[in-house]
Amino acid sequence: MSGGREAGTERRRLRVQDAITTAVRHGTPLTASAIARAAGVDRTFLYRHRDLLESLRTTGSRCAETLGAGLDITQASLQADLANANARAGRLAGRVQQLEARLSQQLGQRAWQESGLGASADVCDLQATVARLEQHVVQVTRRLEELQGDLDAARSANRELTRALNQREVASPSRSHPEGPRPGRG
Numbered sequence: 342m343s344g345g346r347e348a349g350t351e352r353r354r355l356r357v358q359d360a361i362t363t364a365v366r367h368g369t370p371l372t373a374s375a376i377a378r379a380a381g382v383d384r385t386f387l388y389r390h391r392d393l394l395e396s397l398r399t400t401g402s403r404c405a406e407t408l409g410a411g412l413d414i415t416q417a418s419l420q421a422d423l424a425n426a427n428a429r430a431g432r433l434a435g436r437v438q439q440l441e442a443r444l445s446q447q448l449g450q451r452a453w454q455e456s457g458l459g460a461s462a463d464v465c466d467l468q469a470t471v472a473r474l475e476q477h478v479v480q481v482t483r484r485l486e487e488l489q490g491d492l493d494a495a496r497s498a499n500r501e502l503t504r505a506l507n508q509r510e511v512a513s514p515s516r517s518h519p520e521g522p523r524p525g526r527g
Contacts, residue, residue, distance in 0.1 A: 356380040357393050361400055371401035 360379035364371050369379075376397055377384040387394045 353380065353382045353386060354390065354393060357382060357387065357390075358396070361397055365400060365404055371397060371404060373397065 357376060357380040360376045361371070363369075364376060364379065369375060373384055373387050373394065377387055387397065
């Protein structure tokens with residue numbers, strides 16, 4: 342009976358070693374759970390046979406060294422990667438919130454319009470036209486005020502010139518008209 346038990350243990354040990362070799366070849370995780378699952382044994386089997394567990398750990402660290410041989414991975418670079426990933430996740434979360442708010446607003450407007458409680462499209466178009474026309478009236482009024490100011494300035498200049506011309510004629514009537522004062526003026 343003990344011979345059968347020993348033979349069963351030896352078969353399981355061989356399956357564990359084969360599972361470790363296969364995992365290294367395929368690049369699958371070298372964890373106690375993964376190897377026990379692949380070998381078809383219980384995890385406690387590995388913990389009872391410390392040499393298998395040590396072989397698993399040694400193989401795992403050798404694979405990690407081989408993979409990292411060409412890479413300069415430091416704790417600082419990993420922390421920087423983690424900080425960048427956290428910042429990106431924060432940006433994405435903010436964008437998701439923004440999109441959710443926008444979607445909520447659009448769905449709310451659609452529901453409001455479909456319920457018949459909201460303004461119809463015609464009313465909205467008319468309101469937009471009224472707003473556009475009101476803005477045009479403000480612009481035209483401003484332009485009219487500018488032109489009225491120019492007209493008032495021109496009238497004032499015209500009155501000044503007329504007054505200056507009249508004063509010159511009164512002061513020297515013979516100079517402006519050699520034959521004397523003009524008829525009708527007096």
